[in-house]
Amino acid sequence: MEAIQVDDPAGVDVDTPAGVDGDARPAVRKRDREATRRRILDAARDLFGQHGYGGVTIRMIAAEADANTALVHRYFGSKADLFAEVLSGESVLRGVIAGGPEGLPRRLAEYFAHQVEHRSVTSVSRLLDRSAGHPEVKQSLLRYLEDAIVEPMVAQLDGPNPRARALLASTILMGGGPVRRLFGLNDLREADPDELTDRLTAMFTAALAP
Amino acid sequence: MEAIQVDDPAGVDVDTPAGVDGDARPAVRKRDREATRRRILDAARDLFGQHGYGGVTIRMIAAEADANTALVHRYFGSKADLFAEVLSGESVLRGVIAGGPEGLPRRLAEYFAHQVEHRSVTSVSRLLDRSAGHPEVKQSLLRYLEDAIVEPMVAQLDGPNPRARALLASTILMGGGPVRRLFGLNDLREADPDELTDRLTAMFTAALAP
DNA sequence: ATCCTATGTAGACGGATGTTTACTTGCAAC
DNA sequence: GTTGCAAGTAAACATCCGTCTACATAGGAT
Secondary structure, rough: OOOOOOOOOOOOOOOOOOOOOOOOOOOOOOHHHHHHHHHHHHHHHHHHHHHHHOOOOHHHHHHHHHOOOOOOOOOOOHHHHHHHHHHOOHHHHHHHHOOOOOHHHHHHHHHHHHHHHHOOOOOOHHHHHHOOOOOHHHHHHHHHHHHHHHHHHHHHOOOHHHHHHHHHHHHHHHHHHHHHHOOOOOOOHHHHHHHHHHHHHHHHHHHOOO | OOOOOOOOOOOOOOOOOOOOOOOOOOOOOOOOOOHHHHHHHHHHHHHHHOOOOOOOOOOHHHHHOOHHHHHHHHOOOOOOHHHHHHHHOOOOOHHHHOOOOOHHHHHHHHHHHHHHOOOOOHHHHHHHHHHHHHHHHHHHHHHHHHHHHHHHOOOOOOOOOOOHHHHHHHHHHHHHHEEEEEOOOOOHHHHOHHHHHHHHHHHHHHHHHH
16 A cells, blocks of 8 residues: 655666666656646546545655655645546536437436446546545535536426436436445346446436426 | 543542533443443444544544543444444334335335435435445445345345346435535425425336336 | 452554655756 | 756655553452
C-alpha cells in the first residue's frame, strides 16, 4: 500500500543506456509545468476512479504521476480541490443522456448494462460510489450530479415534477455502484444481457414516465 | 469535530446534589459490564448511522457512551468488529420484505417513501451509504445485504433469475442513500407522497416481475 | 477486614496523512 | 557566462487514528 518511493535521485546516472525501467519515461525529464500538471491530473483520475476519494493519498497520486507531493498542492491547492477538478472533467453520462426523451430510458439502461458487461476499472459511477461519506467533497459530487445528470435529464422531461422523476432515475444509476462493489458482476449477469437491458429500461421508464 | 474530552475525574465530588449535568447519568456509576457494553453499542449504532464507518472514531464512540476508549476494544475487539456487530443487529428491512410476494413492490416503495417523508437521523440506508468505500467493512456490509435483503427477497420470488431481480430491486434501495445525502429530501417531495409511492411501486415491480 | 479479579482509566505507541517550508536546480533571457 | 525565476525536491510539521500496555480500584468472596 505504501513504499512506492521513487528513490531515483534524477541526476545521478544521467546516461542510462536505455530505458531499463518499466515505465517508459526519460531518465531525466524536461521541466514542463503543463505536462506535470497533466500527469498529476491523469494519475488522480485513475486512482480516484479505482479507490474513491478516501482510498487515495496524495503520496499515491504523486508516485503514480512520478512527481513530488508538494507539486500536487502547488498546482491544485488541496486534495479536495484536485478531486473537484477531476470530477469536473468527467462527461460520459452527459452524452448518454443527450439524444431526445423517447429513447432516454433505453439509453440509460444500456449504459448501466454496459458497465455490467465490461467491467471498467475506472468509471464515474465507481468513483461516485467509493467517494461517499466524505463531507469535504460533498459539494463537488453534488455539482457533478446536478450538472452532468439531473439538469440534462430535466431538460428532456415533459409533464409534472420533472426534477423528482430525474432523481428517481438517478437513484437507479447510483444504486448500481454499491451493488456492483459488494456483489460483483456475476450475479447481475445471471440472465442474458438483453433481458437485463429490457428490465432496466422498464425501471427507468417507470421512474421517468409523466 | 474533536474536544469532546470528558474531563470528569469521576471520583472527585462524589456527592453531586442532583444531576445538574445535561446527561441523566449518575455522578459515580456502578461497574456493570453488560450496561457498559450496551452503552457502547448504542453509541456506535447512533454514530455509525449518522456519519458512516469512516466518519466515526473510537474516541467519539467512547465519549458518546461515556466510557473509556480501551473498553471499546476490550468488549468488541476492533472498530471493524464493532461495526459488524452493529450491523448484525439491524433488521428493519427484513420485516418490510416479509409478507408475501404480491405486495412486495408496494411495501418496498412505502419503506422508501417513508424515509423521504420522515427524515430519520439514523437509518440503515444512511449507514450503508456513508460507509461505502471502506474495504475493512466490505464483508460486514455484504453479509448484511445478503442476509437481510437479497436472501429474503429471493425466497419470495418465482420465475427465472430471482437473484438478479432481487439485486435490481436492491439497486433502487441502495441508490436512495446517495441521492438523499446529496440532494436532500425536498426535491423528492416535489410531488405528493402518494404519487411518489406509486412511481416507486412501478419501479420495484419492473425490477422484480418474472 | 482482607484478597482477588474483573472493570475501568490514563497515557503512550506506531503509523499514516494532508500540508508546508526551506532548499536546490534546470532553463532561458540578458 | 551570469543571473533570476519558476519547476522540482527532501524533509519535516501537525494532527489524527486505532490499538495496546501498565496501572488503579470497585466490589464481591472469603
